Amino acid sequence: MGKFEELLHKQGYLVFDGPMGTELERRGYDVNDALWSAKFLKEDPDAIRQIHYDYFKAGADVVTCASYQASIPGFLKAGYTKEEAKSLIVKSLDLVKEARDAWWEAEGKASGRPYPLVAGDIGPYGAYLADGSEYTGSYDLTDDAYRDFHLERMKLLKAAGADVFAVETCPKLAEAKACASMLEELGADYWVSFSFRSTDQISDGTRIEEIAKTLTKEAYPHLQALGVNCTPPEYVMGLIRNYKSLTDLPVVVYPNSGEIYDGLTKTWHGAPDGLSFEDRLPGWILAGADAVGGCCRTRPEDIQKAAELLKDRSAGIS
Secondary structure, eight states: OOHHHHHHHHHSOEEBOOOSHHHHHHTTOOOOSTTGGGGHHHHOHHHHHHHHHHHHHHTOSEEEOSOSSOOHHHHHHTTOOHHHHHHHHHHHHHHHHHHHHHHIIIIIHHHTOOOOEEEEEEOOHHHHHTSSGGGTOOOOOOHHHHHHHHHHHHHHHHHHTOSEEEEEEEOOHHHHHHHHHHHHHHTOOEEEEEOBSSSSBBTTSOBHHHHHHHSOTTTOTTEEEEEEESSOGGGHHHHHHHHHHHOSSOEEEEOOOOOEEETTTTEEEOOTTOOOHHHHHHHHHHTTOSEEOOOTTOOHHHHHHHHHHHHHHHTTOO
């Protein structure tokens, strides 16, 4: 039993962290760059470390490193050398481990909470394109091309000490399968989380039934969970129910806040239905989500609320 499965079995739930990019933006950092949050691995690693720390403090059991956009091709395109690219990818994992150690010594050890996990973050090829393709899947690569893009980053993060991997915001089943196969070769535990365009279709139109039929524990023994992230929160209740009816794997959900971005005014506005992330959390937990966290525009306060509600469910408090 791997660390992820063991902690989920012991505690009965897992709390995931929230976003890095939009949290940096909220704190005054300019993330308008093809490298997005990954550029701060070089420019301001302390800012990344502090956000990781704040998520541990808020109650996160699993915190992902800032490698979502930190691919070797991405760094090369931005003018870094290959050695610099590799070093920054390793640094992404080192920063989250440093934050964990600092939090554990300061308060975690005395809190009674379990020792949290650090995850290597594997963003899709579409994130490297920096054109929104992680929400459309409008690219087609061969398995060899996916391997060329993803494998070295995976090897670096595993060697740096990742407890588990997040294959996330995945818009294509073909890419998810390729990543799963590589992580199986490495003997690394992982979950796969998709971006969805409805309650039963991922971003490229593949139906959730096909996802559940293909990504099974029998076919991929190191697969720990399936889920949804970087997706409008109004889809999540239906997605939990669909996943639960189709797979025995744990279900992880960490959607966006629901706010809408206006590209003309460059401002964020509230969710169209008026419901906040916090308003929706109880329903997801009652529906049986095994792990809950947040994606774009959620905050450490949202993670703290998820942790409180999940703890209450585990304790049998309605």
